[in-house]
Amino acid sequence: MVFKIAMRKILREKTWSLAILGLLIVGLTTWMVVPSISASLQQGVSSYANGAATYIYVYSNGYQSVSQRIPQNVTNEISSIPGVKSVYPVVENFTYLFNQETSGLPNGTSIEAFKSAVIGGEGGYPQSLISLSSGRLPGDEAGFLTNPSISDIENNQTYLVGFSESFFGLNNSDQYMQFNATAVGAVAENPMEAVLILWNSTFLQQQLGSQLYNETFGGNAANYFIIQVQDLSQTGKVAGQLQKIFADYPQYSVVYDQSDLNSLQSFESQSGVLYGLIGAISLFSVVSLVFLFTYIFSGRRKWEAGLLVTQGWSWNRVTNLFLSYYLFLGAISAVLSTALAFFIGSQIGYSYQLYGSTVVIPLIISPYLLASGLLIALLVSFVAAYFAVWNMRKIGLDNILREC
């Protein structure tokens, strides 16, 4: 009977019912969406930070072709460092070919400033490499594309001009990385007019033979490492461990961006306050809403409750009537708020460019937020019902009836 009366009140007093419903929906949606925006931003910053500053690079300082290669047991040792997520050992066989006439450099000279440099040119050392590069240099009909895709390179479809570290990192493989391109990359560097070529180790071995390949490039073990750590806080510690390991290989450097790491860590720690503040503001808004809601609606037409009590209703039964009324509206508002929050979430996803890719961060409406939204709807309903009756009992039956 009580629920039936409550339904009648909701359906026949549409203006008030919709007003209550609207207020609840605004409050609950705010509660679900605002912290979601905060969570999305937090995840975006975190993913950027982890993407940018959780990679450590180990590369040789000097002429790579004769650099000491790193044996497999070192790779295993790196993998066992606490905090290491992945290790990417790389065979990096690339050469600079200089035009002897314009550079003025004698054949066979290595230049430390140019990593992995091999001085070449017509008649230079090693002639085999010069021969291999024929037909693959700028100006040739084959040409060099400036932005080939990874799959193109792996499928021998094109050549890469230039070279970047992200090229390795994007393969997402723990496997020993060997590129399938026959020759990867060439660029003229004025005024030296050098040409950089990244060679495929398998191809080189086939073309040069094992002996010449080993003499030229120092073997087939890794000479370049990309190490991914689990999170920002691990980067410095892992780098320290790597420096100890590579102390035995002085021609290798352990590199990570300390300033970038520091700034990101600082940002993450500082932004925690911001996220907390956003959550606190949301909570404050909802709590304010609860009080506003109960204050406004519990003060309306108290005499109705007074009338029921004079006709023999207990205050508990009046409370049940109010509870049915507010709980029903609370349940509807929770459902509608959830739908509205998801709709808003689908409209305001955040996207940004990272390493040439578009990263989309959708609004994160967590199950926790949904559950808390439902709990708040319940809380509002209970507080509204109990506060209303408590207030009326405090005023007294006689005084309630005087207000009509």
Next chain:
Amino acid sequence: MIVLDNVYKSYGAIKVLENISLSADAGHSLCIVGKSGCGKSTLLKLVALITKPDGGKVIVDDTDVTVLKEGELEALRREKISYSFQEPLLIPYMSALENITEVIGVRKDSVVDVLSKLGLSDRINHTPSKLSVGERKRVDMARAMLKGSPILVADEPLSNLDPATASKVMELLARYTHDGGTLVYSSVEPSEAKFADSTIVM
């Protein structure tokens, strides 16, 4: 049976009731007559257990209600008292019929019967906003009578009623006392006291 013994009641500095005593037995009707503002409604609210006196005793069937807690008062109100307001109070989102069946929990057919006797057969599904003051008064009275409590308290039950309808209402109230109920009602018209077994003039 209801007894008020030497009761006092004030609202702030205003003394509304002072040293009032009355009694009404089962099957007995009592009319309280007086001008507007003399305290009739306050006296009826004491009888209907809506408010408590500042002094004196209110006894309902040998129980002193002035010492009862709210829960006990609720139970006594539910079992012993029917109350009709001076200004008719009806729940605005319920029809005339629902204002009786759902508020006091009685069967629809008995309600329709009483409302028909009071000339409201074509108004039973109307909400209060579509009823005149007199019609609302009759619905309010019907609700009090149909509750079936042993004590019926009616605050100016004949106000806003035409003579014919007032006569029907008094006929129903007379049947109520004849069946053993205790009726306490008020009026500003001394002539309306003629329906009562006893009268108190304030």
